[in-house]
Amino acid sequence: MASPSQNGSDPPQPVRIAGTGSYVPDRIMTNRELEDLVETSDDWITSRTGIRERRIAAEGELTSHMAAAAARRALEQAGVKGDEVELIIVATITPDTITPATACYVQQELGALRAVAFDVSAACSGFLYALEIARHAIAAGAFRNAVIVGAEKLSAFVNWTDRNTCVLFGDGAGAAVLLPSEDHHGRILSSHLGTDGAQAELLNIPGGGAACPITPDNVEKRLATLAMQGREVFKHAVNAMRRASETAMEKAGLTTGEIALVIPHQANLRIIDAIAERLNLPAEKVFVNLDKYGNTSAAAVAIALDEANRSGRIRTGDRILLVAFGAGLTWASAVVEW
Numbered sequence: 592m593a594s595p596s597q598n599g600s601d602p603p604q605p606v607r608i609a610g611t612g613s614y615v616p617d618r619i620m621t622n623r624e625l626e627d628l629v630e631t632s633d634d635w636i637t638s639r640t641g642i643r644e645r646r647i648a649a650e651g652e653l654t655s656h657m658a659a660a661a662a663r664r665a666l667e668q669a670g671v672k673g674d675e676v677e678l679i680i681v682a683t684i685t686p687d688t689i690t691p692a693t694a695c696y697v698q699q700e701l702g703a704l705r706a707v708a709f710d711v712s713a714a715c716s717g718f719l720y721a722l723e724i725a726r727h728a729i730a731a732g733a734f735r736n737a738v739i740v741g742a743e744k745l746s747a748f749v750n751w752t753d754r755n756t757c758v759l760f761g762d763g764a765g766a767a768v769l770l771p772s773e774d775h776h777g778r779i780l781s782s783h784l785g786t787d788g789a790q791a792e793l794l795n796i797p798g799g800g801a802a803c804p805i806t807p808d809n810v811e812k813r814l815a816t817l818a819m820q821g822r823e824v825f826k827h828a829v830n831a832m833r834r835a836s837e838t839a840m841e842k843a844g845l846t847t848g849e850i851a852l853v854i855p856h857q858a859n860l861r862i863i864d865a866i867a868e869r870l871n872l873p874a875e876k877v878f879v880n881l882d883k884y885g886n887t888s889a890a891a892v893a894i895a896l897d898e899a900n901r902s903g904r905i906r907t908g909d910r911i912l913l914v915a916f917g918a919g920l921t922w923a924s925a926v927v928e929w
């Protein structure tokens with residue numbers, strides 16, 4: 592894989608995660624329900640992926656609604672009011688509309704009328720891309736706070752007749768509030784981003800953009816839905832997330848033994864297990880919730896971070912490693928001291 596052209600150096604002003612939040616839709620879709628849609632089985636899905644169920648947004652429930660719900664919870668925990676927010680970044684590949692950005696709708700929902708708002712498109716790595724952009728923006732003094740969100744309504748872009756993909760994905764949102772760090776709690780110690788556009792074809796939504804506009808024929812061919820070469824993506828995912836994990840730890844001056852918890856992208860339990868094995872991490876140090884939500888792309892690490900935070904899996908002073916991988920190909924990692 593090509594080495595990344597840009598790789599964030601540590602900003603001078605420390606930045607902390609001051610609050611987290613998440614939201615998932617009420618509707619649970621089990622593996623058994625998928626057996627009625629495509630030629631699959633609960634046993635295949637569970638044993639090949641670890642996924643048991645996923646959440647599906649209601650018809651009128653959009654990415655922006657889930658993003659705003661997650662953001663509100665993160666703001667409440669951070670003690671920041673909606674009208675005080677200065678920067679909103681939404682990471683998503685399932686925006687409400689092609690333009691304007693989903694972040695603009697979130698700005699309205701939060702009443703964050705002073706905020707600058709835009710989207711980041713980096714697939715499953717998007718939340719950590721947003722983290723990196725926002726922390727540098729705060730460290731540079733351009734903004735006093737930021738809300739970063741990973742949010743997806745993947746159910747609207749899944750080909751429900753393709754068993755290779757439709758069993759994998761789910762809907763939801765996770766958010767974090769970033770503030771300058773006065774004490775050291777929640778401080779982002781290091782981060783690392785990478786992209787390999789040469790592998791763009793491995794995982795994409797080919798239709799719906801200018802290259803393949805929406806036409807009745809393209810819709811008929813289901814070109815505006817997720818397509819993936821799963822086995823190839825699997826291999827890249829393991830290698831890229833292992834390397835990204837090592838790089839972020841190295842930049843933070845930490846070894847695996849000094850990391851209290853790893854929160855990886857939630858795509859496939861076999862991918863997570865393979866990374867844990869390569870990094871010599873015991874299972875209890877790896878956070879997994881994909882059994883409940885499937886792969887929620889940009890939302891996955893963000894939801895997992897919030898669940899780990901609110902359930903007490905992360906304690907003050909813990910060093911945690913966040914790592915993600917997705918379409919692009921993209922990958923990203925960060926080490927945070929809680």
Ligand code: UT7
Binds near residue numbers: 821886917
């Ligand atoms: O979030 C971004 C990153 N995404 C990922 O990291 C996903 C990476 N890829 C994966 O997680 C796995 O490759 C999959 C879960 C997508 C697939 O697992 P796999 O072990 O790589 O299976 P495969 O694609 O090699 O397919 C093995 C067999 C095939 O049948 P044949 O050709 O051996 O007869 C597939 O047709 O399993 C079949 N298959 C299924 N069978 C029952 C594929 N999907 C299903 C299914 N139910 N849902």
